Amino acid sequence: MDYEDSLDRALTETPEMSDAVDRFQVPDPEVRSEGNVTVYENFAGTHDRLNRTQEHLLKFFQSELGTSASIDDRGRARFTGDFKHSRVADALEEYVETFVTCSECGSPDTRLVEERGATVLKCDACGALSSVSEL
Known part of the structure; x- marks a missing residue:
């Protein structure tokens, strides 16, 4: 096999770069109100998927939402106040853009x-x- 044949074979068998980015799926936040508290049900799965500490992600949400928060014994984030799904989802998107995806x-x-x-x-x-x- 000559150089040109090897190069053609390598190019056809190499996956596209967009496939690497497409494999990354950010979990949609599952939020619900519980009195005057908003509970982020799948918070543990989200910070695991993003490969970030729960403390760092929680601190970001506290700053973005302008509220206090805590992690309960089931790994859920609890935000003081009533926040709509869209607001939490927007904050998560901002976090991923700033602290997860490479700018280059x-x-x-x-x-x-x-x-x-x-x-x-x-x-x-x-x-x-x-x-x-x-x-």
Whole structure:
């Protein structure tokens, strides 16, 4: 097999880059009111899927929603106040855009790391480092 044949074979067998991004599905937040508290039922599954700590995600929601929050014994987030699904979903989308997806290649394969005293988003796919705001 010559070089051209090997190259053609490699190109046909290599998956498209968009497939890598499409495999990442952010869970839709399941929220419901419970008195004057909004309960985020699948919060544990969400922070697991995003590969972020529950503390970091909860702190972001507290800031975005302007309320206090806690994690109950079942791993659900409980926000003080009545918040509609759309508001929680918008906040989650903002979190993913800011703290999960790479600004260079769009990959969700990232992690938050400390670099010289600052938190940065490091992409495991392309190696890019992006600054992120502190919470």
